[in-house]
Amino acid sequence: MLPYKSLIQIDRKSPVTLYIQVCNVFIALITKGMLQPSDLLPSSRVLATLIGINRNTVKLAYEELISQGWAESLGRKGVFVISKLPALSKTKPSETSKPKSDNSGEAFRWTNKFKNATPSENLQKTTLAIDDGFPDVRLAPIDQLMREYRSLSRKFYGRNFLKYGSAKGSEHLRISIGNYLSTSRGLGVAAENMVITKGSQMGIYLAAQLLLDLSDTVAVGVSNYGFADDTFRHAGANLLRIPVDGKGMDVDYLEEALRHKKIKAVYIVPHHHFPTTVTMSMERRLKLLNLAKEYHFAIIEDDYDFDFHYENKPYLPLASIDHHQSVIYIGSISKTFAPALRIGFMTGPPAFVEAAASLRQLIDKQGDTPLEEAFAVLFNNGEMDRHFRKSLKIYKQRRNIFCQILKSDFNEVIEFKTPEGGLAVWANFDKKIDLLKMSENASRKGLYIANGSFYKNESFVTNALRMGFASLEENKMVEALGILKKVVR
Amino acid sequence: MLPYKSLIQIDRKSPVTLYIQVCNVFIALITKGMLQPSDLLPSSRVLATLIGINRNTVKLAYEELISQGWAESLGRKGVFVISKLPALSKTKPSETSKPKSDNSGEAFRWTNKFKNATPSENLQKTTLAIDDGFPDVRLAPIDQLMREYRSLSRKFYGRNFLKYGSAKGSEHLRISIGNYLSTSRGLGVAAENMVITKGSQMGIYLAAQLLLDLSDTVAVGVSNYGFADDTFRHAGANLLRIPVDGKGMDVDYLEEALRHKKIKAVYIVPHHHFPTTVTMSMERRLKLLNLAKEYHFAIIEDDYDFDFHYENKPYLPLASIDHHQSVIYIGSISKTFAPALRIGFMTGPPAFVEAAASLRQLIDKQGDTPLEEAFAVLFNNGEMDRHFRKSLKIYKQRRNIFCQILKSDFNEVIEFKTPEGGLAVWANFDKKIDLLKMSENASRKGLYIANGSFYKNESFVTNALRMGFASLEENKMVEALGILKKVVR
Secondary structure: OOHHHHHOOOOOOOOOOOOHHHHHHHHHHHHHOOOOOEEEEHHHHHHHHHHHHOOOHHHHHHHHHOOOOOEEOHHOOOOEOOOOOOOOOOOHHHHOOOOOOOOOOOOOOOOOOOOOOOOOOOOOOOEEEOOOOOOOOOOOOOHHHHHHHHHHHOHHHHHHOOOOOOOOHHHHHHHHHHHHHHHOOOOOOOHHHEEEEHHHHHHHHHHHHHHHOOOOOEEOOOOOOOHHHHHHHOOOOOEEOOOOOOEEEEEHHHHHHHOOOOOEEEEEEOOOOOOOOOOOHHHHHHOOOHHHHOOOOEEEEEOOOOOOOOOOOOOOOHHHHHHHOOOOEEEEEEOOOOOOOEEEEOOOOOOHHHHHHHHHHHHHHOHHHHHHHHEEEEEHHOOHHHHHHHHHHHHHHHHHHHHHHHHHHHOOOEEHHHHHOOOEEEEEOOOOOOHHHHHHHHHHOOOEEOOHHHHHEEOOOOOHHHHHHOOOOOOHHHHHHHHHHHHHH | OOOOOHHHHOOOOOOHHHHHHHHHHHHHHOOOOOOOOEEOOOOOOHHHHHHHHHHHHHHHHHHHHOOOEEEOOHHOOOEEOOOOOOOOOOOOOHHHOOOOOOOOOOOOOOOOOOOOOOOOOOOOOOOOOOOOOOOOHHHHHHHHHHHHHHHHHOOHHHHHHHOOOOOOOHHHHHHHHHHHHHHOOOOOOOOOHEEEEOHHHHHHHHHHHHHHOOOOOOEEOOOHHHHHHHHHHHOOOOEEOOOOEEEEOOHHHHHHHHOOOOOOOOEEEOOOOOOOOOOOOOHHHHHHHHHHHHOEEEEEEOOOOOOOOOOOOOOHHHHHHHOOOOOOEEEEEEOOOOOOOOOOEEOHHHHHHHHHHHHHHHHHHOOOOOHHHHHHHHHHHHHHHHHHHHHHHHHHHHHHHHHHHHHHHHHEEEOOOOOOOOEEEEEEEOOOOOOHHHHHHHHHHHHHOOOOHOOEOOOOOEEEEEEOOOOHHHHHHHHHHHHHHHHHH
């Protein structure tokens, strides 16, 4: 007899009735092959004693097994696993098997239509990190957000926000963000022309899926945000790499390419280019807009970094100049607040925004309305403004200190320009430093720092890293760079 | 001179400095064509008085305009819009233009790779609705959830959940849901073999994108969940419709089709079929599993409705019998809790789950960790169990009352079977009733009810509706059906 006492674990607090729990264990034993066709099940009296439940519960379980076709009662002989059980393959549960890099040997086939980028860093368990340029989550007015969130759920009308809503997201939040875009960057956008996304990544994804068909061409920087590259590849597109210099993407090079090739979309992070933190010049912005009109391509303007500009002269987004003709404008609240609260937005030509909302329904129906409503309150009561102002001030101080230390302590190994904005320094390491080893050695000393592979691609080889300063308080910054100094020596 | 006083609205609470606000308004006027090349700007003294700001602020704004290349100073003559402004097309901002059904006339082209399903109903503003079968959001322990959510954000370690985390979702929640799946349905799944999704819709989307390439075939019911159909079409697949009867999908028909055609995946809602609420028989479940092994296709098992089964005999999911070989198992917490809080899960072969997590990174990086962590607490402290038990009891009562009223008051116009589970009745209306008109007339009397178009497709013509009973308290149910009775008379 099988060791039923240990095999059948009863959970009396479960909403599943006891007899169904017992029944389910038997089905599992049968389908795993531990009980074979025609095997005798223990008598209800024996099993009841073994696992400490009422005998009638066991009888109910057996009746259920019989009615579902897993067992048969042969009168006085007892209850048996059904003799003509359909052949089910008997393998171990998958927990014990390892994932493979391809899926040969699996029961069915699937495709990765994209090359895997380095998986995102899970920073929830690190205590000291020089990251890619992430915000300091301790600065976010999270408690105010949660207070609003909770307060909404207690109000009668707030309960309605728990029902299905619009795929475009909370109307209140779209209005609030619209107002913010208007004052901060002269971008006039009506609520119905905006879709709330889960961070800027979902904006890139929606744009890619709508704009790009199989074998279409999208122009991107020679150096570029790796997850954008992957998102375009996943949509089936080919990447055309355009050089990027100190003034952003080289639009003359792009113009030359346009003469020979149909390009469906151009992806830019004008403010500030990822990973090199360069700001695109106004001259190039205007030329790019004119090229878009001449050659009928879409500009995907990923402006997640707009809010962090320290020299007090952020250029207007291309979208503000374009008035929703050629530009799809993508922004992020996650990046200014907390990465694990996924809120962003996308605006563009009205019909495009409608199509994006339809597609978004297929992806995840809609966003979390109560969270969106809570953010709307924070925009409306000035909390977000205070947060932007406060964090901008703190990040500027941190940038200055960080760059000072880099200059004084890493002068021989790191070459960089102080970034005008954003949350990271683009640090070119001396050739003699092996970034892979540096990252490993730092990790052993308790410091997370990337190994640089995320910033490379098939046409961009570099020995550089983004070094995020924004999430580091001054003492942590000193500690982190102190460890790094020992590692690179 | 332009009416600057009304055109230039200053927001003194904005984090954007005043002079940048003024500068941005001028750029907008220039790019919209309201200010033309070589137009004279008002003197700083005049403008300062007009809009009530310091003259030096205006001067700073003009300097900024000049440095960005929008304006030029001609000594004592004043500041002018630059004469050699690149030609920018001058159209009205898009707020005033209407979205079109196609995008002819737009500056660039995009594609809807899918036919639009009826947009989801926005139920956040309705007060009385017979819906598609949605939960009663007032039953959800939302306040407990929010309390945990807020409490997490106040704890030191809770703050870490605001940083970037795993694309698979909160590990705590994966463990909690794993435990729940094990006791409720004998499905053994390790945390690393599960990805937390934004509701079951995202599970369907991820599975579709990974399994289906252009022109692949996916088998679905003749009647089927419209958003699943659209999601498969969006992935480029062709639908093969398989008949569905009182025992679920006709697997003999499917077997015949498999002899002639390569089928990559089969989508089923075994428990209970959408829209007809039928439960798939155990015999067919086992046969389908065997066919999957023989013909190497994937089964997408959408089991969002498992938790609502009133006859106390829910069949085991196919996934529980299959042990992660051929079945991708999709479930929802949103459907049992609150639709606007998007939480669901997907399990499957380990390598498939890894691929799904990689793809998920491209879509929206990850879920909202704090919300996921709060749900994990509710699973662990028994709150979710209590909720499941309580709502099951209430929904069963509501189903019984609803069906009683349908029998007594709608006997001549509606034919239906009392559903064994789920949150809706599949109501076949008499041919003489025009559902479009019925829906419109009900709407005029303050009752939302669907017009039936969502349940039809190119091969399924019906005069039936899903009538959700779960979200209606008894007095509302009487009110709603009272209105409907008047409408169909």
